[in-house]
Amino acid sequence: MKAILKENAGPGFIMKEVDKPQKLGPRDVLVKIRRASICGTDVHIYKWDEWSQSRIKPPLIVGHEMAGEVVEVGEAVTQVKVGDLVSAETHIPCEHCYQCKTGRMHVCKNLEILGVDRNGVFTEYAVIPETVLWKFSKEIPLDFASVMEPFGNAIHTALVTDLTGKKVLITGAGPIGLMAIQVAKAAGASLVITSEVDPLRIKMAKENGADIVIDPTKQDLIKSVYTITEDGVDILLEMSGNKKALEDGLKCVTMGGEASLLGIFGGSIDINLDSLVIMRGITVYGITGRRMFDTWKVADELLKSKKVDLSKVVTHVIPFDEWEKGFELMLNKKCGKVVLNLD
Ligand code: NAD
Ligand code: ZN
Numbered sequence: 001m002k003a004i005l006k007e008n009a010g011p012g013f014i015m016k017e018v019d020k021p022q023k024l025g026p027r028d029v030l031v032k033i034r035r036a037s038i039c040g041t042d043v044h045i046y047k048w049d050e051w052s053q054s055r056i057k058p059p060l061i062v063g064h065e066m067a068g069e070v071v072e073v074g075e076a077v078t079q080v081k082v083g084d085l086v087s088a089e090t091h092i093p094c095e096h097c098y099q100c101k102t103g104r105m106h107v108c109k110n111l112e113i114l115g116v117d118r119n120g121v122f123t124e125y126a127v128i129p130e131t132v133l134w135k136f137s138k139e140i141p142l143d144f145a146s147v148m149e150p151f152g153n154a155i156h157t158a159l160v161t162d163l164t165g166k167k168v169l170i171t172g173a174g175p176i177g178l179m180a181i182q183v184a185k186a187a188g189a190s191l192v193i194t195s196e197v198d199p200l201r202i203k204m205a206k207e208n209g210a211d212i213v214i215d216p217t218k219q220d221l222i223k224s225v226y227t228i229t230e231d232g233v234d235i236l237l238e239m240s241g242n243k244k245a246l247e248d249g250l251k252c253v254t255m256g257g258e259a260s261l262l263g264i265f266g267g268s269i270d271i272n273l274d275s276l277v278i279m280r281g282i283t284v285y286g287i288t289g290r291r292m293f294d295t296w297k298v299a300d301e302l303l304k305s306k307k308v309d310l311s312k313v314v315t316h317v318i319p320f321d322e323w324e325k326g327f328e329l330m331l332n333k334k335c336g337k338v339v340l341n342l343d
Contacts, residue, residue, distance in 0.1 A: 003123035035146035063122030067145035152290035154179035172240025
């Protein structure tokens with residue numbers, strides 16, 4: 001079977017023939033991958049940045065976002081059967097640590113990530129434990145089911161707060177920020193302001209329903225937000241991983257408001273917590289992954305009911321063999337989500 005591999009330590013990937021997985025563990029499932037989507041993490045591994053060098057042990061089949069079909073199940077599998085269409089939570093919890101036992105599997109101490117710590121899904125057949133499979137509703141197109149995992153990030157970040165009737169600022173309109181715009185709207189936010197610096201993504205933020213899009217390189221974000229809202233926004237969803245966006249975003253939050261942080265800053269950053277957070281009584285949430293599986297249920301319902309439409313987030317669906325084109329698009333940020341089609 002074909003697979004996209006990080007074959008050796010160093011930049012780039014290679015597509016090559018590898019053996020189809022033979023033996024399934026008792027709770028393992030063999031999934032025929034039908035769609036797989038490219039995440040920023042895959043790009044980090046492609047570039048072989050510092051984080052990848054410390055974490056990835058080649059050779060490794062990369063990729064973690066997917067939609068596929070169950071083709072074989074291990075002897076103890078009870079939750080899925082051959083023919084089921086599934087997406088996957090990519091954070092594989094141990095199910096026995098303190099966090100797992102207390103309803104917080106998304107921060108499992110012994111977490112293993114698909115396509116990072118074990119072979120992933122940029123291949124024709126992948127072995128995935130049944131614990132993390134999500135049988136998505138049949139109304140959801142495969143192209144959208146493939147991106148349910150990052151969509152879950154948007155949902156998790158947005159819905160730790162109650163957005164009903166609230167003014168929201170989303171900093172960063174990458175794929176996850178774009179999805180968050182729609183989630184915030186669906187959840188009843190009264191105003192969704194988005195800040196973004198990239199022209200294509202500014203356009204996409206508008207297409208995905210942002211009420212106001214501000215380019216902080218052209219307009220003063222804080223001044224603009226206070227002019228529009230008078231008191232500032234109730235909630236900040238930080239989805240850029242940019243220090244300036246976080247700092248200015250926090251300043252845009254009204255005293256006593258909330259900030260939900262998803263963006264990864266890639267190291268320590270220097271901000272004044274006293275004046276930005278503590279003295280202004282801001283509640284801050286750190287978001288990692290998706291809640292298992294309440295986030296997935298919400299993702300499924302929002303897609304099934306079409307309260308969220310990902311057709312303006314998934315910008316490219318390309319044949320698996322043309323994966324290099326997909327990475328090119330991601331590297332140059334000329335896209336929303338890029339989905340590889342393996343059918
Ligand atoms: P992305 O990099 O495609 O999107 C980030 C966007 O922020 C880009 O469009 C960029 O132009 C914009 N941006 C940069 N500087 C900005 C600024 N000063 N003001 C406003 N916008 C600015 O990433 P994504 O895939 O959409 O993910 C969003 C963030 O979430 C990333 O930082 C990613 O690493 C992180 N992430 C975190 C988790 C988690 O579990 N915590 C999971 C997935 C992704
Ligand atoms: Zn655990």
